[in-house]
Amino acid sequence: MSKVHVIHENPTWLPPLVQAFDQIGLPWAEMDLSRGTFDLSRPPPEGVFYNRMSASSHTRGHRFAAELTVGVLAWLARHGRRVVNGSPALDLEISKVRQYAALEQAGLRVPRTVMVQDENGAVAEAARQHFGTGPVILKPNRGGKGLGVRLFASAEALAAHLQDAPADEAPVDGIWLLQDYIRAPRPVITRAEFVGGRFVYAVEVDTTAGFELCPAEACETGDAFCPVGQTPASAAPAPRFNILREGIEPELRAKLEGFLARSGVDVAGIEFIRTPEGQVLVYDVNTNTNYNPGAEEAAGVAGTPRSGPGTLAAFLAAELGRTQRQAA
Structure with missing residues:
Protein backbone atom coordinates (compact mmCIF):
# COMPACT_ATOMS: atom_id res chain seq x y z
CA MET A 1 0.00 0.00 0.00
CA SER A 2 1.32 3.42 -0.96
CA LYS A 3 1.64 5.75 2.04
CA VAL A 4 3.45 8.75 3.51
CA HIS A 5 6.77 7.78 5.09
CA VAL A 6 7.91 10.21 7.80
CA ILE A 7 11.72 10.40 8.00
CA HIS A 8 12.82 11.47 11.48
CA GLU A 9 15.06 10.73 14.46
CA ASN A 10 12.95 12.13 17.30
CA PRO A 11 9.56 10.45 17.89
CA THR A 12 8.56 12.92 20.61
CA TRP A 13 7.83 15.51 17.91
CA LEU A 14 5.42 13.26 15.97
CA PRO A 15 2.14 13.12 18.00
CA PRO A 16 0.59 16.40 16.71
CA LEU A 17 1.29 15.31 13.13
CA VAL A 18 -0.02 11.79 13.73
CA GLN A 19 -3.27 13.21 15.10
CA ALA A 20 -3.71 15.35 11.97
CA PHE A 21 -2.86 12.39 9.69
CA ASP A 22 -5.33 10.10 11.45
CA GLN A 23 -8.03 12.78 11.38
CA ILE A 24 -8.12 12.68 7.57
CA GLY A 25 -7.31 8.96 7.25
CA LEU A 26 -3.88 9.53 5.73
CA PRO A 27 -1.89 6.27 5.61
CA TRP A 28 1.60 6.78 6.98
CA ALA A 29 4.61 4.99 8.43
CA GLU A 30 7.74 5.96 10.37
CA MET A 31 11.24 5.83 8.93
CA ASP A 32 13.43 6.36 11.99
CA LEU A 33 16.92 7.32 10.80
CA SER A 34 18.55 7.64 14.20
CA ARG A 35 20.37 4.59 12.80
CA GLY A 36 19.59 1.92 10.25
CA THR A 37 20.58 -0.53 7.50
CA PHE A 38 19.47 -0.18 3.88
CA ASP A 39 19.96 -2.51 0.92
CA LEU A 40 20.70 0.01 -1.83
CA SER A 41 20.33 -2.66 -4.52
CA ARG A 42 16.59 -2.85 -3.79
CA PRO A 43 14.00 -0.16 -4.50
CA PRO A 44 12.47 1.78 -1.59
CA PRO A 45 8.78 1.35 -0.74
CA GLU A 46 6.18 3.19 -2.75
CA GLY A 47 4.73 6.46 -1.54
CA VAL A 48 5.71 9.97 -0.52
CA PHE A 49 8.61 10.57 1.83
CA TYR A 50 8.48 13.53 4.23
CA ASN A 51 11.94 14.42 5.54
CA ARG A 52 11.98 15.76 9.12
CA MET A 53 15.65 15.23 9.92
CA SER A 54 16.78 17.87 12.40
CA ALA A 55 20.00 19.85 12.68
CA SER A 56 19.90 19.17 16.43
CA SER A 57 19.85 15.37 16.04
CA HIS A 58 23.40 15.10 17.43
CA THR A 59 22.18 16.54 20.76
CA ARG A 60 19.98 13.46 21.23
CA GLY A 61 22.81 10.97 20.72
CA HIS A 62 22.21 10.60 16.98
CA ARG A 63 25.48 12.10 15.78
CA PHE A 64 25.35 10.67 12.26
CA ALA A 65 21.59 10.71 11.63
CA ALA A 66 21.85 13.65 9.22
CA GLU A 67 24.65 11.95 7.30
CA LEU A 68 22.60 8.74 7.08
CA THR A 69 19.67 10.79 5.79
CA VAL A 70 21.84 12.28 3.04
CA GLY A 71 22.45 8.75 1.76
CA VAL A 72 18.82 7.67 2.10
CA LEU A 73 17.60 10.74 0.19
CA ALA A 74 20.03 9.96 -2.63
CA TRP A 75 18.64 6.40 -2.73
CA LEU A 76 15.08 7.73 -2.90
CA ALA A 77 15.98 10.18 -5.66
CA ARG A 78 17.66 7.39 -7.65
CA HIS A 79 14.31 5.55 -7.71
CA GLY A 80 12.22 8.63 -8.47
CA ARG A 81 10.37 8.79 -5.17
CA ARG A 82 8.64 12.05 -4.22
CA VAL A 83 10.46 13.53 -1.25
CA VAL A 84 8.98 16.50 0.61
CA ASN A 85 11.95 18.55 1.88
CA GLY A 86 14.53 16.55 -0.06
CA SER A 87 18.30 16.91 -0.30
CA PRO A 88 18.35 20.70 -0.93
CA ALA A 89 16.25 21.27 2.20
CA LEU A 90 18.47 19.04 4.34
CA ASP A 91 21.53 20.88 3.02
CA LEU A 92 20.10 24.15 4.38
CA GLU A 93 18.90 22.55 7.62
CA ILE A 94 22.41 21.55 8.69
CA SER A 95 24.27 24.74 7.72
CA LYS A 96 23.34 28.29 8.63
CA VAL A 97 26.10 29.55 6.34
CA ARG A 98 24.43 27.91 3.36
CA GLN A 99 21.08 29.27 4.57
CA TYR A 100 22.41 32.81 4.58
CA ALA A 101 23.90 32.49 1.09
CA ALA A 102 20.60 31.20 -0.28
CA LEU A 103 18.60 33.91 1.52
CA GLU A 104 20.78 36.68 0.13
CA GLN A 105 20.54 35.22 -3.37
CA ALA A 106 16.77 35.50 -3.01
CA GLY A 107 17.04 39.21 -2.12
CA LEU A 108 16.57 38.84 1.64
CA ARG A 109 18.86 40.46 4.18
CA VAL A 110 20.62 38.57 6.99
CA PRO A 111 22.54 39.87 10.02
CA ARG A 112 26.27 40.54 9.53
CA THR A 113 27.97 37.22 10.21
CA VAL A 114 31.59 36.10 10.59
CA MET A 115 32.46 32.41 10.15
CA VAL A 116 35.34 30.94 12.16
CA GLN A 117 36.85 27.46 12.07
CA ASP A 118 39.70 27.38 14.56
CA GLU A 119 40.53 27.13 18.23
CA ASN A 120 38.52 29.14 20.75
CA GLY A 121 41.25 31.78 20.90
CA ALA A 122 40.76 32.55 17.23
CA VAL A 123 37.00 32.88 17.76
CA ALA A 124 37.57 35.45 20.51
CA GLU A 125 40.09 37.36 18.38
CA ALA A 126 37.65 37.43 15.46
CA ALA A 127 35.01 38.86 17.79
CA ARG A 128 37.40 41.63 18.87
CA GLN A 129 38.40 42.40 15.30
CA HIS A 130 34.94 42.45 13.75
CA PHE A 131 32.65 43.54 16.61
CA GLY A 132 34.89 45.75 18.74
CA THR A 133 33.52 46.55 22.19
CA GLY A 134 29.88 45.99 21.28
CA PRO A 135 27.65 42.99 21.92
CA VAL A 136 28.08 39.88 19.79
CA ILE A 137 26.08 36.67 19.32
CA LEU A 138 27.88 33.33 19.23
CA LYS A 139 26.13 30.42 17.55
CA PRO A 140 27.02 27.06 15.99
CA ASN A 141 26.73 26.71 12.23
CA ARG A 142 24.76 23.51 12.81
CA GLY A 143 22.44 23.84 15.74
CA GLY A 144 18.66 23.58 15.87
CA LYS A 145 16.05 24.92 18.38
CA GLY A 146 18.40 27.85 19.11
CA LEU A 147 20.73 25.48 20.95
CA GLY A 148 24.15 26.94 21.68
CA VAL A 149 23.12 30.49 20.76
CA ARG A 150 24.54 32.94 23.30
CA LEU A 151 24.69 36.70 23.50
CA PHE A 152 27.71 38.41 25.06
CA ALA A 153 27.96 42.06 26.07
CA SER A 154 31.44 42.26 24.53
CA ALA A 155 34.17 40.28 22.84
CA GLU A 156 35.96 40.12 26.19
CA ALA A 157 32.96 38.45 27.81
CA LEU A 158 32.85 35.96 24.95
CA ALA A 159 36.58 35.25 25.35
CA ALA A 160 36.15 34.60 29.07
CA HIS A 161 33.32 32.17 28.36
CA LEU A 162 35.27 30.24 25.71
CA GLN A 163 38.31 29.96 27.96
CA ASP A 164 36.41 27.72 30.38
CA ALA A 165 33.80 26.27 28.02
CA PRO A 166 33.52 22.45 28.11
CA ALA A 167 34.58 20.59 24.99
CA ASP A 168 31.07 19.29 24.33
CA GLU A 169 29.88 22.86 23.68
CA ALA A 170 31.94 23.01 20.49
CA PRO A 171 29.89 23.00 17.26
CA VAL A 172 29.49 19.52 15.79
CA ASP A 173 30.87 20.62 12.40
CA GLY A 174 33.67 22.72 13.93
CA ILE A 175 32.29 26.03 12.63
CA TRP A 176 31.40 28.94 14.92
CA LEU A 177 29.41 31.94 13.73
CA LEU A 178 29.74 35.43 15.19
CA GLN A 179 26.78 37.67 14.48
CA ASP A 180 25.51 41.19 15.02
CA TYR A 181 23.07 41.56 17.89
CA ILE A 182 19.91 43.28 16.60
Whole structure:
Protein backbone atom coordinates (compact mmCIF):
# COMPACT_ATOMS: atom_id res chain seq x y z
CA MET A 1 0.00 0.00 0.00
CA SER A 2 1.32 3.42 -0.96
CA LYS A 3 1.64 5.75 2.04
CA VAL A 4 3.45 8.75 3.51
CA HIS A 5 6.77 7.78 5.09
CA VAL A 6 7.91 10.21 7.80
CA ILE A 7 11.72 10.40 8.00
CA HIS A 8 12.82 11.47 11.48
CA GLU A 9 15.06 10.73 14.46
CA ASN A 10 12.95 12.13 17.30
CA PRO A 11 9.56 10.45 17.89
CA THR A 12 8.56 12.92 20.61
CA TRP A 13 7.83 15.51 17.91
CA LEU A 14 5.42 13.26 15.97
CA PRO A 15 2.14 13.12 18.00
CA PRO A 16 0.59 16.40 16.71
CA LEU A 17 1.29 15.31 13.13
CA VAL A 18 -0.02 11.79 13.73
CA GLN A 19 -3.27 13.21 15.10
CA ALA A 20 -3.71 15.35 11.97
CA PHE A 21 -2.86 12.39 9.69
CA ASP A 22 -5.33 10.10 11.45
CA GLN A 23 -8.03 12.78 11.38
CA ILE A 24 -8.12 12.68 7.57
CA GLY A 25 -7.31 8.96 7.25
CA LEU A 26 -3.88 9.53 5.73
CA PRO A 27 -1.89 6.27 5.61
CA TRP A 28 1.60 6.78 6.98
CA ALA A 29 4.61 4.99 8.43
CA GLU A 30 7.74 5.96 10.37
CA MET A 31 11.24 5.83 8.93
CA ASP A 32 13.43 6.36 11.99
CA LEU A 33 16.92 7.32 10.80
CA SER A 34 18.55 7.64 14.20
CA ARG A 35 20.37 4.59 12.80
CA GLY A 36 19.59 1.92 10.25
CA THR A 37 20.58 -0.53 7.50
CA PHE A 38 19.47 -0.18 3.88
CA ASP A 39 19.96 -2.51 0.92
CA LEU A 40 20.70 0.01 -1.83
CA SER A 41 20.33 -2.66 -4.52
CA ARG A 42 16.59 -2.85 -3.79
CA PRO A 43 14.00 -0.16 -4.50
CA PRO A 44 12.47 1.78 -1.59
CA PRO A 45 8.78 1.35 -0.74
CA GLU A 46 6.18 3.19 -2.75
CA GLY A 47 4.73 6.46 -1.54
CA VAL A 48 5.71 9.97 -0.52
CA PHE A 49 8.61 10.57 1.83
CA TYR A 50 8.48 13.53 4.23
CA ASN A 51 11.94 14.42 5.54
CA ARG A 52 11.98 15.76 9.12
CA MET A 53 15.65 15.23 9.92
CA SER A 54 16.78 17.87 12.40
CA ALA A 55 20.00 19.85 12.68
CA SER A 56 19.90 19.17 16.43
CA SER A 57 19.85 15.37 16.04
CA HIS A 58 23.40 15.10 17.43
CA THR A 59 22.18 16.54 20.76
CA ARG A 60 19.98 13.46 21.23
CA GLY A 61 22.81 10.97 20.72
CA HIS A 62 22.21 10.60 16.98
CA ARG A 63 25.48 12.10 15.78
CA PHE A 64 25.35 10.67 12.26
CA ALA A 65 21.59 10.71 11.63
CA ALA A 66 21.85 13.65 9.22
CA GLU A 67 24.65 11.95 7.30
CA LEU A 68 22.60 8.74 7.08
CA THR A 69 19.67 10.79 5.79
CA VAL A 70 21.84 12.28 3.04
CA GLY A 71 22.45 8.75 1.76
CA VAL A 72 18.82 7.67 2.10
CA LEU A 73 17.60 10.74 0.19
CA ALA A 74 20.03 9.96 -2.63
CA TRP A 75 18.64 6.40 -2.73
CA LEU A 76 15.08 7.73 -2.90
CA ALA A 77 15.98 10.18 -5.66
CA ARG A 78 17.66 7.39 -7.65
CA HIS A 79 14.31 5.55 -7.71
CA GLY A 80 12.22 8.63 -8.47
CA ARG A 81 10.37 8.79 -5.17
CA ARG A 82 8.64 12.05 -4.22
CA VAL A 83 10.46 13.53 -1.25
CA VAL A 84 8.98 16.50 0.61
CA ASN A 85 11.95 18.55 1.88
CA GLY A 86 14.53 16.55 -0.06
CA SER A 87 18.30 16.91 -0.30
CA PRO A 88 18.35 20.70 -0.93
CA ALA A 89 16.25 21.27 2.20
CA LEU A 90 18.47 19.04 4.34
CA ASP A 91 21.53 20.88 3.02
CA LEU A 92 20.10 24.15 4.38
CA GLU A 93 18.90 22.55 7.62
CA ILE A 94 22.41 21.55 8.69
CA SER A 95 24.27 24.74 7.72
CA LYS A 96 23.34 28.29 8.63
CA VAL A 97 26.10 29.55 6.34
CA ARG A 98 24.43 27.91 3.36
CA GLN A 99 21.08 29.27 4.57
CA TYR A 100 22.41 32.81 4.58
CA ALA A 101 23.90 32.49 1.09
CA ALA A 102 20.60 31.20 -0.28
CA LEU A 103 18.60 33.91 1.52
CA GLU A 104 20.78 36.68 0.13
CA GLN A 105 20.54 35.22 -3.37
CA ALA A 106 16.77 35.50 -3.01
CA GLY A 107 17.04 39.21 -2.12
CA LEU A 108 16.57 38.84 1.64
CA ARG A 109 18.86 40.46 4.18
CA VAL A 110 20.62 38.57 6.99
CA PRO A 111 22.54 39.87 10.02
CA ARG A 112 26.27 40.54 9.53
CA THR A 113 27.97 37.22 10.21
CA VAL A 114 31.59 36.10 10.59
CA MET A 115 32.46 32.41 10.15
CA VAL A 116 35.34 30.94 12.16
CA GLN A 117 36.85 27.46 12.07
CA ASP A 118 39.70 27.38 14.56
CA GLU A 119 40.53 27.13 18.23
CA ASN A 120 38.52 29.14 20.75
CA GLY A 121 41.25 31.78 20.90
CA ALA A 122 40.76 32.55 17.23
CA VAL A 123 37.00 32.88 17.76
CA ALA A 124 37.57 35.45 20.51
CA GLU A 125 40.09 37.36 18.38
CA ALA A 126 37.65 37.43 15.46
CA ALA A 127 35.01 38.86 17.79
CA ARG A 128 37.40 41.63 18.87
CA GLN A 129 38.40 42.40 15.30
CA HIS A 130 34.94 42.45 13.75
CA PHE A 131 32.65 43.54 16.61
CA GLY A 132 34.89 45.75 18.74
CA THR A 133 33.52 46.55 22.19
CA GLY A 134 29.88 45.99 21.28
CA PRO A 135 27.65 42.99 21.92
CA VAL A 136 28.08 39.88 19.79
CA ILE A 137 26.08 36.67 19.32
CA LEU A 138 27.88 33.33 19.23
CA LYS A 139 26.13 30.42 17.55
CA PRO A 140 27.02 27.06 15.99
CA ASN A 141 26.73 26.71 12.23
CA ARG A 142 24.76 23.51 12.81
CA GLY A 143 22.44 23.84 15.74
CA GLY A 144 18.66 23.58 15.87
CA LYS A 145 16.05 24.92 18.38
CA GLY A 146 18.40 27.85 19.11
CA LEU A 147 20.73 25.48 20.95
CA GLY A 148 24.15 26.94 21.68
CA VAL A 149 23.12 30.49 20.76
CA ARG A 150 24.54 32.94 23.30
CA LEU A 151 24.69 36.70 23.50
CA PHE A 152 27.71 38.41 25.06
CA ALA A 153 27.96 42.06 26.07
CA SER A 154 31.44 42.26 24.53
CA ALA A 155 34.17 40.28 22.84
CA GLU A 156 35.96 40.12 26.19
CA ALA A 157 32.96 38.45 27.81
CA LEU A 158 32.85 35.96 24.95
CA ALA A 159 36.58 35.25 25.35
CA ALA A 160 36.15 34.60 29.07
CA HIS A 161 33.32 32.17 28.36
CA LEU A 162 35.27 30.24 25.71
CA GLN A 163 38.31 29.96 27.96
CA ASP A 164 36.41 27.72 30.38
CA ALA A 165 33.80 26.27 28.02
CA PRO A 166 33.52 22.45 28.11
CA ALA A 167 34.58 20.59 24.99
CA ASP A 168 31.07 19.29 24.33
CA GLU A 169 29.88 22.86 23.68
CA ALA A 170 31.94 23.01 20.49
CA PRO A 171 29.89 23.00 17.26
CA VAL A 172 29.49 19.52 15.79
CA ASP A 173 30.87 20.62 12.40
CA GLY A 174 33.67 22.72 13.93
CA ILE A 175 32.29 26.03 12.63
CA TRP A 176 31.40 28.94 14.92
CA LEU A 177 29.41 31.94 13.73
CA LEU A 178 29.74 35.43 15.19
CA GLN A 179 26.78 37.67 14.48
CA ASP A 180 25.51 41.19 15.02
CA TYR A 181 23.07 41.56 17.89
CA ILE A 182 19.91 43.28 16.60
CA ARG A 183 18.12 45.20 19.33
CA ALA A 184 14.50 45.15 18.17
CA PRO A 185 11.97 47.79 19.30
CA ARG A 186 10.31 45.02 21.31
CA PRO A 187 11.93 41.77 22.53
CA VAL A 188 10.24 39.57 19.93
CA ILE A 189 11.05 37.73 16.72
CA THR A 190 8.63 36.49 14.07
CA ARG A 191 8.46 32.94 12.73
CA ALA A 192 6.58 32.51 9.46
CA GLU A 193 5.30 29.00 8.71
CA PHE A 194 5.07 27.61 5.17
CA VAL A 195 3.63 24.35 3.85
CA GLY A 196 3.87 23.38 0.20
CA GLY A 197 5.94 26.51 -0.24
CA ARG A 198 2.95 28.69 0.71
CA PHE A 199 2.42 30.90 3.76
CA VAL A 200 0.25 29.40 6.52
CA TYR A 201 0.57 31.86 9.41
CA ALA A 202 3.12 33.87 11.38
CA VAL A 203 3.93 33.50 15.07
CA GLU A 204 5.37 36.27 17.23
CA VAL A 205 7.78 34.81 19.78
CA ASP A 206 8.80 36.56 23.01
CA THR A 207 12.60 36.31 23.39
CA THR A 208 12.99 37.71 26.90
CA ALA A 209 13.63 34.20 28.26
CA GLY A 210 16.39 33.47 25.73
CA PHE A 211 17.11 32.18 22.25
CA GLU A 212 15.96 28.55 22.40
CA LEU A 213 12.73 29.01 20.50
CA CYS A 214 11.48 25.51 19.62
CA PRO A 215 7.66 25.85 19.56
CA ALA A 216 6.88 22.18 20.23
CA GLU A 217 5.54 21.21 23.65
CA ALA A 218 8.09 18.38 23.69
CA CYS A 219 11.03 20.81 23.67
CA GLU A 220 12.75 21.41 27.00
CA THR A 221 14.64 24.67 26.75
CA GLY A 222 16.39 24.56 30.12
CA ASP A 223 18.31 27.63 31.23
CA ALA A 224 18.60 30.10 28.38
CA PHE A 225 21.11 32.92 28.09
CA CYS A 226 19.35 36.26 28.42
CA PRO A 227 19.74 39.04 25.82
CA VAL A 228 21.72 42.11 26.83
CA GLY A 229 19.67 44.69 28.67
CA GLN A 230 16.78 42.29 29.32
CA THR A 231 15.83 40.16 32.27
CA PRO A 232 14.05 36.82 32.36
CA ALA A 233 10.32 37.39 32.10
CA SER A 234 8.90 34.11 33.32
CA ALA A 235 6.08 36.07 34.92
CA ALA A 236 5.25 38.04 31.76
CA PRO A 237 1.48 38.07 31.22
CA ALA A 238 1.64 37.50 27.46
CA PRO A 239 2.13 33.97 26.08
CA ARG A 240 5.53 33.30 24.53
CA PHE A 241 4.03 32.21 21.18
CA ASN A 242 1.26 34.27 19.61
CA ILE A 243 -0.17 33.81 16.10
CA LEU A 244 -0.45 37.13 14.27
CA ARG A 245 -3.94 37.43 12.84
CA GLU A 246 -2.75 40.05 10.35
CA GLY A 247 0.01 37.78 9.01
CA ILE A 248 2.99 39.44 7.32
CA GLU A 249 3.19 42.05 4.60
CA PRO A 250 2.59 40.75 1.04
CA GLU A 251 6.01 41.83 -0.26
CA LEU A 252 7.87 39.93 2.46
CA ARG A 253 5.61 36.92 2.01
CA ALA A 254 6.35 36.84 -1.72
CA LYS A 255 10.11 37.06 -1.11
CA LEU A 256 10.05 34.24 1.43
CA GLU A 257 7.94 32.03 -0.83
CA GLY A 258 10.31 32.79 -3.70
CA PHE A 259 13.27 31.80 -1.56
CA LEU A 260 11.65 28.46 -0.71
CA ALA A 261 10.86 27.76 -4.36
CA ARG A 262 14.43 28.54 -5.45
CA SER A 263 15.86 26.44 -2.62
CA GLY A 264 13.72 23.33 -3.14
CA VAL A 265 12.08 23.57 0.30
CA ASP A 266 8.45 22.52 0.74
CA VAL A 267 7.89 22.92 4.50
CA ALA A 268 9.70 25.42 6.75
CA GLY A 269 9.55 27.89 9.58
CA ILE A 270 11.51 31.04 8.73
CA GLU A 271 12.55 33.33 11.59
CA PHE A 272 13.25 37.04 11.23
CA ILE A 273 13.68 40.14 13.36
CA ARG A 274 12.87 43.79 12.68
CA THR A 275 15.29 46.61 13.40
CA PRO A 276 14.08 49.87 15.03
CA GLU A 277 13.96 51.29 11.48
CA GLY A 278 11.63 48.49 10.36
CA GLN A 279 14.17 46.57 8.29
CA VAL A 280 13.63 42.81 8.19
CA LEU A 281 16.63 40.56 8.82
CA VAL A 282 16.19 36.79 8.36
CA TYR A 283 18.43 34.67 10.57
CA ASP A 284 17.11 31.09 10.59
CA VAL A 285 15.39 28.59 8.30
CA ASN A 286 14.02 25.51 10.07
CA THR A 287 12.97 22.76 7.65
CA ASN A 288 12.05 20.44 10.54
CA THR A 289 9.26 22.70 11.65
CA ASN A 290 7.10 22.20 14.76
CA TYR A 291 3.92 24.04 15.70
CA ASN A 292 2.87 25.46 19.07
CA PRO A 293 -0.47 23.98 20.18
CA GLY A 294 -1.15 26.74 22.71
CA ALA A 295 -0.79 29.46 20.09
CA GLU A 296 -3.00 27.53 17.66
CA GLU A 297 -5.63 27.03 20.38
CA ALA A 298 -5.67 30.74 21.22
CA ALA A 299 -6.03 31.62 17.53
CA GLY A 300 -8.91 29.17 17.09
CA VAL A 301 -7.18 27.00 14.49
CA ALA A 302 -6.06 24.01 16.59
CA GLY A 303 -7.35 20.71 15.23
CA THR A 304 -8.64 22.32 12.03
CA PRO A 305 -7.38 22.26 8.43
CA ARG A 306 -6.02 25.78 9.08
CA SER A 307 -3.61 24.57 11.76
CA GLY A 308 0.01 23.79 10.99
CA PRO A 309 -0.43 20.00 11.30
CA GLY A 310 -3.77 20.17 9.48
CA THR A 311 -2.32 22.12 6.56
CA LEU A 312 0.64 19.73 6.41
CA ALA A 313 -1.59 16.64 6.45
CA ALA A 314 -3.70 18.03 3.59
CA PHE A 315 -0.57 18.84 1.56
CA LEU A 316 0.94 15.39 2.06
CA ALA A 317 -2.39 13.75 1.18
CA ALA A 318 -2.51 15.74 -2.05
CA GLU A 319 1.07 14.75 -2.90
CA LEU A 320 0.31 11.10 -2.19
CA GLY A 321 -2.77 11.25 -4.40
CA ARG A 322 -0.78 12.86 -7.20
CA THR A 323 1.96 10.20 -7.10
CA GLN A 324 -0.67 7.43 -7.10
CA ARG A 325 -2.35 8.90 -10.17
CA GLN A 326 0.98 9.17 -11.96
CA ALA A 327 1.77 5.54 -11.18
CA ALA A 328 -1.65 4.29 -12.37
